[in-house]
Amino acid sequence: MEDENFPYLFAPSFPLASLNSLSLLDQPMQNSRYALDIDLASSMVNGGENLVFPSLSTLSRNMKEEENVNKIKAKSGRKKKYIPPRVAFHTRSAEEILDDGYKWRKYGQKTVKDSIHPRSYYRCTQHTCNVKKQIQRLAKDTGIVVTTYEGIHNHPCEKLMETLIPLVKQLQFLSEFPNLPSF
DNA sequence: CGGTTTTGACCAGCGC
DNA sequence: GCGCTGGTCAAAACCG
Numbered sequence: 001m002e003d004e005n006f007p008y009l010f011a012p013s014f015p016l017a018s019l020n021s022l023s024l025l026d027q028p029m030q031n032s033r034y035a036l037d038i039d040l041a042s043s044m045v046n047g048g049e050n051l052v053f054p055s056l057s058t059l060s061r062n063m064k065e066e067e068n069v070n071k072i073k074a075k076s077g078r079k080k081k082y083i084p085p086r087v088a089f090h091t092r093s094a095e096e097i098l099d100d101g102y103k104w105r106k107y108g109q110k111t112v113k114d115s116i117h118p119r120s121y122y123r124c125t126q127h128t129c130n131v132k133k134q135i136q137r138l139a140k141d142t143g144i145v146v147t148t149y150e151g152i153h154n155h156p157c158e159k160l161m162e163t164l165i166p167l168v169k170q171l172q173f174l175s176e177f178p179n180l181p182s183f
Numbered sequence: 184c185g186g187t188t189t190t191g192a193c194c195a196g197c198g199c
Numbered sequence: 200g201c202g203c204t205g206g207t208c209a210a211a212a213c214c215g
Contacts, residue, residue, distance in 0.1 A: 081196060106188055108207060121206070125186090134206095 089147040096120075096135055096145050101157040104133065115139040129154050 091098060104122035112119045117137035124131040131151035138144040 105186085107209095109189075110205065110207095113204070119205085 084150050086148050086150045089149075090138070091145045091147065092143050093145050094143075096137070098145065098147060100147075102131075102153065103158065112136065117142070124153065126153070126155050 103125040105125050106120060106122050108121035109118050110121070115136065116139075119134055119136040122133045122135065129151075131149065131153050133150065134146075134148040136146050138146055
């Protein structure tokens, strides 16, 4: 893959569940720079990996660039809070906790202005990894859950590895018998 | 017992 | 300054 950061940015199951209706929003949520509109209700209709993966790859690259630019600005410029790039997923779902393949630890919850529903704060449980996410319901449309990610995972997704490792082992095993009929 | 959630306290920006 | 708001800390509670 051309973007080395991409595989660690988002786990497969989360976007995969929503391939059918992923689209870029015109207006990003709050202070998140990028937003993706996802409809879980129409999930699993067909596989559209080619649709999603390139756009997430681009997002990852944009976030990295923006992070670098902002850090340089923060160093040389005046005292302003550094806001890291964020990505917001809009997901129509009754369930708030969407499985994105990573393990998270909740570290806070806040009632936010102009919304009945509280916002929850999560951190990636991997000690070396400081990726965070926020979860809240959209005030305007309660059916929509907004999941905002901040940072890029510096380790692979557990769930992804769980499924991949047996496959790789099997391939290694099969490769020891080059005369086997291929499929 | 170890990890996670809950929840009020605390703190840092921002606008006035 | 001062109050409001959003983000984080940390102690206690909770749970397998």
